Amino acid sequence: MEHQELNTTTLTRTATCNKHGEYEEVQKECYGPGKDEFGDYTVVKFLKWTGHCAECVAEIVRREEEHKAKMERHKLHERIRASGIPGGFLEESLDSYIADNPGQQKALSVARDYVANFGEHVYSGRNLLFTGKPGCGKTHLAVAIGMALMKMGASVRWTTASDMTRRFTDTWGRREGENETQVLADLTGADLLILDEAGVQSGSEVELRTIFNVIDGRYREKLPTLVASNLSIKNLTPYVGERVIDRLRDNGSELVAFDWESYRGKKGARNTSAPRPFMSSAGHAVAAGKPK
Numbered sequence: 001m002e003h004q005e006l007n008t009t010t011l012t013r014t015a016t017c018n019k020h021g022e023y024e025e026v027q028k029e030c031y032g033p034g035k036d037e038f039g040d041y042t043v044v045k046f047l048k049w050t051g052h053c054a055e056c057v058a059e060i061v062r063r064e065e066e067h068k069a070k071m072e073r074h075k076l077h078e079r080i081r082a083s084g085i086p087g088g089f090l091e092e093s094l095d096s097y098i099a100d101n102p103g104q105q106k107a108l109s110v111a112r113d114y115v116a117n118f119g120e121h122v123y124s125g126r127n128l129l130f131t132g133k134p135g136c137g138k139t140h141l142a143v144a145i146g147m148a149l150m151k152m153g154a155s156v157r158w159t160t161a162s163d164m165t166r167r168f169t170d171t172w173g174r175r176e177g178e179n180e181t182q183v184l185a186d187l188t189g190a191d192l193l194i195l196d197e198a199g200v201q202s203g204s205e206v207e208l209r210t211i212f213n214v215i216d217g218r219y220r221e222k223l224p225t226l227v228a229s230n231l232s233i234k235n236l237t238p239y240v241g242e243r244v245i246d247r248l249r250d251n252g253s254e255l256v257a258f259d260w261e262s263y264r265g266k267k268g269a270r271n272t273s274a275p276r277p278f279m280s281s282a283g284h285a286v287a288a289g290k291p292k
């Protein structure tokens, strides 16, 4: 047991700090281990000159805070790197989402609410489903949610349905690197999985099985998934399977339909300074090669 300093100042005196010169040193009442009148160990009260120069203490606190902030930045950087969010998307935020029409305002408010109450969603497995036309900002909002959550300390994985399938098939017959079990654990274990471009895939048996394994794994753990798709739920069903849709719609999931005029042109016109991902003709985002 270490001795414990109480906040009662008993005496003060002038002392000298090697670095900061004269300062007022205080004597404090302390409790700590000691011997009683019979020589038995007990807790005794004593007085102690603290030797704390206020400026030295402030310097220590400042250094500790700087170190903590640096570690936090490092951890956030690691989380972002592990998330798989393409570099060109990393600037997306809830604040940069333009919400002019009621549909956009609703989508933004759902996104903000989702972040604010993520502590509940993460344990109830409450999914978010973004469906609707391309260019209405589904990826922007999905990534913005992911970034906001990572800043709060959550782990996030972002993938497209086709990339996810490829990550599994790439492990087949491979001796080095991650194996299929590790890929599954990574995708099912994150606090939030963002499955983008669902429906932009072949609907092959391998894909159906991959998506089912991941969504079912998360469903069992009651961990939420954010699915973004250009297709309606009805049209998405053949691409992901009915059992996946059932699981995604369970646990009080929220569906947001992005059904207004395209957003991409507008956003580009208003916000030309920020790096934008290049959109290929097929609607696939290509990372803009932003300097890290």
Ligand SMILES: [Zn+2]
Residues within 6 Å of the ligand: 017, 018, 019, 020, 021, 053, 054, 055, 056, 057
């Ligand atoms: Zn000092």
